[in-house]
Amino acid sequence: MGWLNPLSSGDKEKSRPRLGMEPQARHNAVVEVLRTEASSGVVPFVRLVEVALYHPILGYYRQDKARVGKSAETDFTTATALGPMFGDLFAAAAETLVGDIKNFDLVEVGAEPGQAHFGSVKARFKALKTFRLATEPKFDGPTVLFANELLDAQPFHRFIFRAGVWRELGVRVDRSELTIEPLSAFSSEAAAEFAKTLPMSEEGWILDVPLAAEALVEKLLQSKWSGAAVFFDYGKSLAQCLESAPAGTARSYFQHQLSGDILNQLGSQDLTCHVLWDRLEPLLVKHGFKAVRLDRQEAFWVKYAAAEMERIARSGDVEAVGRLRALTHPAHFGAKFQVLHGIR
Numbered sequence: 001m002g003w004l005n006p007l008s009s010g011d012k013e014k015s016r017p018r019l020g021m022e023p024q025a026r027h028n029a030v031v032e033v034l035r036t037e038a039s040s041g042v043v044p045f046v047r048l049v050e051v052a053l054y055h056p057i058l059g060y061y062r063q064d065k066a067r068v069g070k071s072a073e074t075d076f077t078t079a080t081a082l083g084p085m086f087g088d089l090f091a092a093a094a095e096t097l098v099g100d101i102k103n104f105d106l107v108e109v110g111a112e113p114g115q116a117h118f119g120s121v122k123a124r125f126k127a128l129k130t131f132r133l134a135t136e137p138k139f140d141g142p143t144v145l146f147a148n149e150l151l152d153a154q155p156f157h158r159f160i161f162r163a164g165v166w167r168e169l170g171v172r173v174d175r176s177e178l179t180i181e182p183l184s185a186f187s188s189e190a191a192a193e194f195a196k197t198l199p200m201s202e203e204g205w206i207l208d209v210p211l212a213a214e215a216l217v218e219k220l221l222q223s224k225w226s227g228a229a230v231f232f233d234y235g236k237s238l239a240q241c242l243e244s245a246p247a248g249t250a251r252s253y254f255q256h257q258l259s260g261d262i263l264n265q266l267g268s269q270d271l272t273c274h275v276l277w278d279r280l281e282p283l284l285v286k287h288g289f290k291a292v293r294l295d296r297q298e299a300f301w302v303k304y305a306a307a308e309m310e311r312i313a314r315s316g317d318v319e320a321v322g323r324l325r326a327l328t329h330p331a332h333f334g335a336k337f338q339v340l341h342g343i344r
Helices: 009-013 023-037 045-054 084-098 189-196 211-221 238-244 277-286 297-304 306-313 318-328
Strands: 042-044 105-109 127-131 142-148 157-162 165-172 179-182 206-209 226-233 251-254 257-259 270-272 290-296 338-343
Touching: 023 045, 042 045, 045 157, 045 165, 045 211, 045 270, 084 142, 084 226, 084 297, 084 306, 084 318, 084 338, 157 179, 157 189, 165 189, 189 211, 206 238, 211 226, 211 277, 238 277, 277 290, 277 338, 290 297, 297 306, 297 318, 297 338, 306 318
Parallel strands: 105 127, 105 142, 142 226
Antiparallel strands: 042 165, 157 165, 157 206, 165 179, 226 338, 251 257, 251 270, 290 338
């Protein structure tokens, strides 16, 4: 999933390829965009991700295609793809968090077109407001803010520990084969400041950091609306990444195949990395949220939607019970995803 338009207006003036480009043609076009702006033939890795995902014409999230679902034509599935039952559970959890939800707007940011997971419960809220790609989220008043796999869909930086220091990685685009190499300088002040906070590590250790996700959370929380913020996603702590992910957490998804091949099929495959929960939790506290917690997904449902879970389990609807199991069982979505939430 994704929401964000970090690209400059100038990118919109690039040549417009025909719709339905073959993956190789789209990849070549993305690389050509990067070559036009590369300094000494190298662009920051974060810029490659930004263009590959969000270029106005070529970007993966700009394509008019189904990305979420179980069919062979889609690339990944998410909890919301399991249908209205997700909405029933979430409405129950929202009531536990904020009380009577009839006076709260349900605001979803980063929704994929065509999904109807809140269709059965939108009448229980004051209103349902959905913000998708390239839409500026503007909302106020009593709100339940919901985002599912939004944060892992943001552009991310790559850092490497080399010769006793952390350096930012870039991608050489002036040759036939793309290669990753350190930049001569950090791509931004934010990247440089982040690198200063990192501890020493082992030679060659790679760290993927979605700084754009942090900026997006700040943006969503900065206005003075009240209610609950609930982010579903997958992630680790910074310490976990520095302990157990020597090659970083970046990967691609294409037709439900997970791969570490992140420099090919640009524009045709999803690029993602784990969010860093311990950098996001303080942002909720900073913006006045209380009872800020990070739960595994199954724990979140058990704590905040137990009665609805029991109703589904006792319904006798075999299909619904199967979907409930997929949402909550550790072997499925239950342990693989986490939920960051707070109220103010």
